[in-house]
Amino acid sequence: MGQDKVLVLTDQVAVSLSAVLDAIKAVKKEGVETIDPLIITQASLESVSSVESSYVDDVISISESSEFLSDQLLVNISKVLKPGGSILLRLSSQSDSGQMTKSSLERKLLVAGFLDIQSSESSHSLGIVAKKPSWKIGSSFSIKKTLKVLPTVQIDDDADLIDEDSLLTEEDLKKPQLPPVDDCEVGSTRKACKNCTCGRAEAEEKVPKLGLTMEQLSNPQSACGNCGLGDAFRCGTCPYKGLPAFKLGEKVTLAGNFLAADI
């Protein structure tokens, strides 16, 4: 995973190496030896902000007073943390009454946007860990705002081309007219309406349905002489349409269509 970047803050003038290592161990389970933490003593709001945004994997704060952990400090810490990064607050027990401090600190972390807040106490210190969220997950408690402003989208380099949509006229943009469907030809796929008034239904009655009789298949006849020649020569209403070529009087065989469904 590469070396993690750890920032250690303290309001003290000096902090012992063992305190720092101990805190790091509490946050990181392994690889502690290879970590090279940045340590800021007498830390202020400004000194925290001097660290680059979204830069640090973990922030550890070691302090005696809970006053050090102001709302603004927590916000500044959140900024320098990478999404998904963690924070550990260590307070030595010389500070004020335990319970109140714990719950007020937990609330502060929540307000500053941290998640997964967990506290643990030992004989000499209070420790609270939390995580900076990776992504905004839904927004179940946000009020729907009318923004009126859309997020900016980075477009590169096309500033030197004209807008091609400007080449179209109003007319072009309208829905195109489909060509008139002229399939009054009987025998094509359209069928007559139920209450046909144009006479198509009657004409259809006269056309033999595509289902040929066994008689027709075993002894095919053709008045026009073209039916046996294959689809290229058959007229639109030919009953043998779709079948292979045949000789008059001989049974029609269904020749191998190499792409007939037979898998």
Add this chain to the structure above:
Amino acid sequence: MGSIEEKLDNQLLILHASQTGNAMDAAERLGREAERRGCSFVSVLSIDEFQPSELANMKTVIFVVSTTGQGDNPDSMKGFWRFLLQKNLTREWLKGVQYAVFGLGDSSYQKYNFVAKKLDKRLLDLGATPIIEKGLGDDQHPSGYEGALDPWMSALWNTLYRMNHKLLPDGPDIATPDSILIDQPKILVNYHDANEGLPPPSTTTDLEYLEMQIKGARSMAHTKFSGKNKPDCFLKMTKNHQLSKPDGGKDVRHFEFESVSSSIEYEVGDVLEVLPGQSPAAVDAFIRRCDLNPESYITVHRRDKENRVLNHSLFPVKLKPFVELTMDVASASPRRYFFEVMSFFASAEHEKERLQYFASPEGRDDLYQYNQKERRTVLEVLDDFPSVQMPFEWLVQLVPPLQTRAFSISSSHAAHPNQVHLTVSVVSWTTPYKRNRMGLCSSWLASLDPNQRVVIPVWFNKGSLPPPPPSLPLILIGPGTGCAPFRGFVEERALQSKSIPTAPILFFFGCRNEKNDFLYQDFWLSHSENGGVLSEDKGGGFYVAFSRDQSQKVYVQHKMREQSRRIWSLLTQGADVYVAGSANKMPSDVLSAFEEIVTNESGVPRGAALRWIRALEKAGKYHVEAWS
């Protein structure tokens, strides 16, 4: 004016931008018709073979351009179009250039012939002179684009002739061609001795031999094949599972492949191009029907405009594999010109008449019904006209080239080393003549048995879906087989999330019935539980629309609207949008849903929302892979 000027004056340049070959075919027809009218110098080129900066030096240019289903220009035109859109080109740049535009489109789409319309206007704005008004071919017309092409072409020749007799010295009209075939085949076939052929299989491995055969055959074949000739890799199929239940009326397969040659390399979102095998029986039938010797060794050469033979140093290939690897005999439909040339080689009078009828303007509609709409194959056409014997040269030129088919890869290479998976719907339909037909490549793949060890030549290409970095939030919409690339996305991100923080994914899937075609159901569900990359806990989500499980239709766009807030949340975090699936109306329905969501959630008016989404597209954050 020197003779060079004169020469340019009497030259015709025809540029085509074709996606499926129709525009190219129309352009080649225009070229032929010009030659028949005596035009001394006709050049038919794909628009990406032409240097756009040269356009100002041309005198007479005809453009034949297709518009894809999404309203975009074909791939071959993207560079040219970008050049033309430059702001620094003046209104005088194309002064002196005469042009005409013919567009191929489909009026059932909102963006009908947008490419031709925009091109026509831009050329006009740059100072070029239109010869005639733009022609707009329409797939919805009873005879397809030819319905508009014939009258437009007629007007073109008449006007060109009026403007300059020398361009078409034989006049704007030609008499109906008689039994003398005016054209020459653009192909020359040489026959060789067996010992000049490829080194026999004993000195090379089977795979090396096959590779050389494919490369040799495809580089010789007449039409330019997209991409390279030598396959990137040979695969064998290791799994062939049916994902859908037969009740649903669909056959969707999950295929897994392993390499048997070089190692596999690809990224999620990439595309696998497959060269399908043809039925051995069909290839044999074709060879028999055309009276060819399958064992002869051949080299195939192209003749250029001056009738010189372009010589490549080629080693001869056997005729049968040449046919098998490059000529589509049992699936694709031939074009009108095939019928025209056939008529010259028909010995039976009634066949000759019928073929001439089909090739004429009067017979155009009937040809369209018989051939294009019915998807008549070359073998079927030859069977219907048994007296026709076409020389092999003409067959090589006119039989449709065997095309590769592209599929979105549905696996993550990181998750499955040395494997590649596909999710394929076996295409089947009933023709207007009530015959049952299946897609060539999908049915061939579905018929393969992993135990048979059939070798499959493939290429790995980029598609329209760039692989997203793990920190990028994603909104994915992929109904039906559109889910294929997103299976790879999810696999990859799930793997990445084990070691680094990853951004959430919202995925919208759709199908007909939960019971029948809920593809990869267990897979999606497992990743949307337990803090997986599709889980709501992690800021993501997985939502399914079952269109036919209730009385009213529910599609992905309805599910999107239900999750309006989540979608908006991810969009404001800089999410990319990926849409994949069947073309038709889905991509535009999804776009409308986004417009609504942005409008409602942000409060801006609809127009501003649409412009913002367009900005996403321009910024490369809105990706669509649509197939038919």
